[in-house]
Amino acid sequence: MASLFQQSMPSTGPGYSFASAPTHHSSSGPRQHAFYPYTDNGGSTLGISGATFTILAGDTRSTSGYNINSRYAPKLFRIGGDGPENEGARIVLSVVGFAADGNALKERLDTMVKMYRYQHGKEISVHACAQRLSHILYGKRFFPYYVTAILGGLDDEGKGALYSYDPVGSYEREQCRAAGAASSLIMPFLDNQVNLKNQYDPASGEGLEKVMRVPEPLPQETVEQLVRDAFTSAVERHIEVGDGLQMMIITKEGVQETFTPLKKD
């Protein structure tokens, strides 16, 4: 279901900033004012889950139109844990689309997860957190958070869990998902390399005898390299992606965060 919205934001062109929002201006007649509450801040995110870990990644460029607002604006957030720094958090949320909505959504979900522990005396599970996030998004069905969210963590069995959303809360658990401006570039690459789509066992026969390769959870080093390859490729061909790559690796030890520079052009 989330794939319905993989093209993400409203227009195919670069998004408008508040100053350059389309106004139908004519010299005669009453002056009309317009306020468009959304901006597309570009960027891309990516999540892949493995047997014992989940990796979320996002570039750190924030754009409006052809301008760069920031070269370091994180799209990955720790959810839950202790205090404002979310120490000991086990769930990570990534948001791409309209950055202000992304931040508001992060704050809401973080508060909900902390309230859950206060009220129930235990940490929230990822699947419960995933469903809660869906409800938060659907709660604003008619004035949505303009974001594509990806939630990552470990499930009750300690396996990697990854949930992807559309802006109004339709969600699905998946092995991998790319979102944002370069999702159309990254997703088919992931289909091929993670889910082994269009790949057949060379040892099997010809024609109808051919056997498709079966996707298995990948080792952590392989996934990290795939994420880097996906983003360096996206940076080459998409102007809204670049500057830096932020990665969060969720294992039973906790959340490990890394940052690697990307091309700034």
Next chain:
Amino acid sequence: MVGKDCVAIACDLRLGLQALTVSNNFPKIFSYGSQVHLGLTGLATDVSSVSELFRYKVNMYRLREERDISPQTFANLVSSSLYERRFGPWFVSPVVAGINQTDGKPFICGFDSIGCIDFAKDFIVSGTASDQLFGTCEGLWEPNLGPEDLFETISQALLNAVDRDALSGWGAHVYIIEKDKVTKRLLKGRQD
């Protein structure tokens, strides 16, 4: 897509009117002479017209010059022919691939609908799945691939890209062009 002493060009087989599939056997690659290949995406009537226009022009070239056209010459012919229609363009975005018989070097290039040439060292993409193709090609391609590896790379790049585009697919044609040999392969792909 360029390899070591070889080039490859591939297309899907779908012909559609927006979401309605009209045909599932509509190749978009045409050969002119032994080595030069032209891929055409866009408005189907123009794909047919333009491919036949170039067949005529290349045949006239061959009669006058008594030799096959080189990919570079053909690229300039495509460019000037498209720019002739500057204010009423053919709605196509062509791709040229071939090997120059004089120096044996691979050559590829792409065009916009009015003939601006994009000379690329690695790969050219065009059509409704161009975004997806940029992603897969950028991720899978590497320099100096041999003919068999180049075939695998271009096939995987195309099949996985068209599977993420609702307007492309229904199998594929792949041409591997070497100096003295052209291999055409038909890929089944997903039929949905």
